[in-house]
Amino acid sequence: MSSRPKAKPHFRVSPAVLGPLGIEQLQDPALAVLELIKNSWDADAKRVKIVVDQRKAPGKILVNDDGHGMALAEFKERWLVIGASYKRALEKSEGGRPLIGEKGLGRLASFALGNTITIQSARESGRSFLADVNWEELSSAASLEEYEVKIRRGAVTNGTRVEIHDLKGAWSSDHTEFLVAHAEFLASVPGERFHISFKVDGKAYRVKHALATINRLAEGSLEMRVAPDGTPTIRKCVINGADEKRIVFRDMKSDELDPTLAGTRLSLKFFRRDEAARRLSGVLQRNEVTEVLERYQGIRVFRDGINVPPYGLNRDDWAGLEQQRTSTGGPTLVPGNSQLVGELHVSKRAQPHLVITAGRSGFADQAAVNALAKYVRWTVRALGTARRAEHLGISEANVRVPARIDEGKDRPRTASPQTIRAALTAISRSEVVRANPALRKKLEDASQAITETLGQSEESLRLYAQLASTGIAATSFSHELRAEFDVVSEAIAEVAASSRKPDKELIDLLSTSWGRILAFAALFKVVPVKIRRHRKTMSVSELRSSAETILGLASPDKVTTELTIPAMRLSIVPAEVDSILLNLVSNSVKAVAESTNRESGRIRVRFEAHGNDLAIHVADNGCGISRSVAQIMFEPLEGKFAEGTGMGLPIVRYIAERYKGAAAIVRPPASGFATEFVVTLRNVVQ
Template sequence: MESRKLSSTSGNQSLRPRARLLKTLGSELISSDKVAVIELVKNSYDADASTVVIRFKGPLCQGKGSIEVWDNGHGMNVDSIQNSWLDIATDIKRKHSKSEKGRRVLGEKGIGRLAAARLGNQLTLITRSSLEDEINLSIDWSQFDRDNAYLDEIEISWESNSPKIFNGLYNTELNMHASEIGMNNPSHGTLIKIDELNHTWTDKDFIELRTALSRLIRPNAESSNLFSETVEEDFKILLLIDDNNSNFEKFSGEIGFSNDFQIPNYKITGFVGSDGRSEINYFNQQTNESELIKEPFISEFSDRSPEVGPFSFEINVWDRDKVSIEENLRISNPGRVSPKVNDLKGFRDTLNDLAGVSIYRDGFRVLPFGEPGDDWLGLDLRRVQNPSMRLSNNQIIGRVMISADLNPGLKDQSNREGLISSGAYDDLQKILLIALNELEQRRFKYRRDNTVKSEKEKGGLFKKFDLSEVRGTFAKNYPHDIKLISLIDKKNKDIEAGVAEVQQVISRYSRLATLGSLIDRVIHDGRTAVTFINQSSRFGENKLKSSKLKDLQEISSAINHFQNVNKQSKILSSLFNQIEPFGGRKRGRPRKIDVAEAIKKSISNLQTTADDFGVLLESDYCSHTTFLDESEIMVVLTNLISNAIYWTAKNQKETERKVFISSRVNDDSSITFIVSDTGPGVPAENRENIFDPYFSTKPDGVGLGLSIVGNIVEDIYSGELALVDDSQYPGATFEATFRRRV
């Protein structure tokens, strides 16, 4: 071609993509060979196939071997080949979102066929539409790499002939395995054959492929009956591997779901309408108990409807300890002998591979949700903050069922690797975490109660430190050996004395909540204090920068901000003082403070948060001086007021969102701080649990706030933290009573 003159000052010119662009798109938009195979299976699904066979022929190493994808879908005719398959990025599926059988099509961008370029160098397409000729099409992807070749210079050859593959006769190429699952003498369908593989396949690749395929189609309709009218139930996948030089044949077979994971320890299922109204069902396999939970999400969307919905979900949870796994294997596999170590390891390894929360759109899986390492709900980070209550990603197999037509806000990224970030996506995450929190609360209480019961049945922690049973055996068998029996009696008394001493030490140190809990407290309250410090210092700095030196009012405001910084630093100092006794130093005595000032400061620190949530903070207190640590009072009030603001914000009517803070001096000179709110209150079933460390009903709660308050009030000041009934406020009322130090 002639070179264009550089002297031109204007002109018109069309874009001419190089031929290699097509292969580049295939490699860049399709992230792995596993995803490429899945894209081809999706095309078969869109073609209304009831069966797809994926056949590997060895040797499965780079530059050799082949992959075949057979289906018995409606196939293609000449018009479909010319105006659809060869039309890259066609909008036909976008215009016609339903297949001939009524399936909601999965590929709308028209680029899924580029997956073949990712897998191998040569492509052969054989397809036949019912009662028409069979079409053969070939592509040599290497020609797209020619130097200086443009895309419009590459020609694709095809021909139409009488059917040889899809002729309705028995096909030895598919063999008996395919006919067993429904690929029985197809007279229409599509075969895509890819030769000269770009990748050497390994055991690990086939394990990942089988796992991905097993999760591709939802295994049952229990959690998605909302969309049963739009989802074709009959879709089977068969994996065949023919390679005489390897042991890959062990991965052949119909793709299914492991029996070991049909019965979870806990399960929660539910449906969420587009208006946020919903109900969910919780089930505990160990107790065979179920519970209907109505409207768990409505309070989170008091001011608006969620941008996502309707959709349904199912979250299955397994405990990974040895006893739970053994029990699960016995239930899910009747007749199996007692599980061995390999079974336990195999169960955990398989659960690792399957774990995660997957999204299924119109019955078909959306990648990469639920893939290993894809913790899109942030469950592992959430568990780090509260390991006793929260679940990790590797304990969960979850399924979210959505419809493309009913959830237009959930759209694919161009690379088929997730959904575009949007308000609908954010609401989906929020709702699922709320549902998971409902399960976690009930699981936490069950495991705690079960552990307490188990310890009682065992006779407690120190039952094994008792020689009474040994003494009885010797006294029966050797009644005349008085010396030996006397020695056992003496040692038993020594053990009893030692146990009593250990129990005293444990009792003493348990009130300190252990060093681990102390560190948790530093993290919990320290993070809150640091947030205040950062905000106040930033406000103060901005005020000084924007003010004139003569503007006394602005300078005074800036100084006030920095004073708040100083107050928050005192909270950090108090936390460090709590750790100081481990260094052997003696704790100093609190100074005299005004209770009213401590309340004012606590309210001031949380005023911005209250304003953001539309919550009115009211107070009623009298000036009273006492010997208390001001920063400890503020830690108590900050936690109680923060909780009250959070729950009061759940009140649908903003005019009724109020938190009331007050104090009183009791007859014994103790001081009681009262925090009341107009929120939903504490459900009766949770009243005994809210003071336990790590128990939280907030979806992202750590569960340490009330535990920390109780530690300060009860252990340091010999006081009392209580949830009381208050007829004036319909929500929760907490009273924290401080007494003099002992």
């Protein structure tokens, strides 16, 4: 009797592997839908329709395109093979588009959205097939190979339709905003027609690009390209209509040149938001432009014409431009992230080392990202040089461009408190403000605070910025409000220098900035640097006054604050206590704003005496901190928040170590809080 052949050992794949491969990396439903839109792009679709409907439980999501679709054989050989991507060996789609997908994992986005998926597809208006997948049944199978995908014949059609039912999570307005912002970049690739229609619970949203508006309102533009040896060259530079390409720009440091980035292109548009709004006549136009500039500010990165998140999105200052602007000061005219709309272009062929992570969260090579950031900062400094040249009337290569516009002159002082007070009084007495008592009170309070504390506003702001950038007992909060400060100070200057009446448009432009400016102005009362930089004895009342003012950064309508200080006297440098509190509380304010508790925030500050040692606890119910972020957050420039410098927590640790203490995150935080920090200062309690 012949024996039966023994089965050869082989791997079997558990359905559980689909989690870490892709589903867990696409838990955000908006990001998952974006992956399906990218698949439509790769299929050469010209129109994509997205429908999110959760009006009837359990809800559904539909993504329908008119691309080249799949034949049944292609579905079996490509779509059903996890991790296999025929796109890896290709640079272009069948229709000549740059391909986005390359890992073969984007299809898992469907499973991240809902429990049942139906895919219908056909090639060239042929008879379609329909494939049904049930995630719960698939996940309970012994192996992926043993799960049978149910396939049936469908009608004659073209393109691909993905319908997802039994949604795993709720779709929010934040998801809508995220998807619209990201999809706009696919809808605006030069030379491509890619129309996206988007509807959520019956409401339609427009996906468009506002590049024409940005070009029209830009005060300056500059284009840079990296040469084969890594040298950046300015290809175009126009400031207020003046061609500044011929001026002499400083060379980039030789140790920062990177030939692997040869061919990289960067285009910059510079604008001042208040100046752009003033160029338009209608209120609706102004509001739309303000929204456009806020949405697009920053430097976005594109690979083969396709936007790579998260760079530049949601005000992400990945290149550290606000920190650069803060450290240089106003007279250099070097703009910051909030004043720029930029596009940095790389290519898969020229920069193969720039590989996008599986979770679509940027490039995996952080060293290469840092190299890109250096080119961005150099180019922005070059734009500052061009602005100084235009301001001083320089357009030729034989004339040196000064490092500051006030070089060699007596530097002008800022407007006197009397001039500022007169301008603010004119605003507060306008008809628009008089008609709104609450707004009038708000403006009057802000006017008093500003004129009392910012009489030398630009000089004071620069002083605090320099202290923050060097890490000496100060805060990075000043530069985070630079955009609001610019809007208000320039509007004040306009009213003070002209006969223009403060109209509704001007008030609308200012209104969103007053609240934060008021809190910012109050900080100058808390931290008068020259007075509070020396060690002294602080009483509980002094400590409470300082802490309460800093907690005023939180909006009282949205955040509840708590402060506990036992009876004690401290021998300490007051400015250093201010800096610890200011950095931790400002982080808490931002964490709450980025969380689901943004309307019901909670921040608690608690002082504790342990013998001669002081412990300062700051806790909040904000967005929390992951363990990976916690490992690096005390390192310089590793901040969690896009609008920060990344210097706040390093400054806190620096101060704590000067007192032989430490700064740490408390694990787990106190009950009811998502994050808690503790800073210990040795031998300061008397």
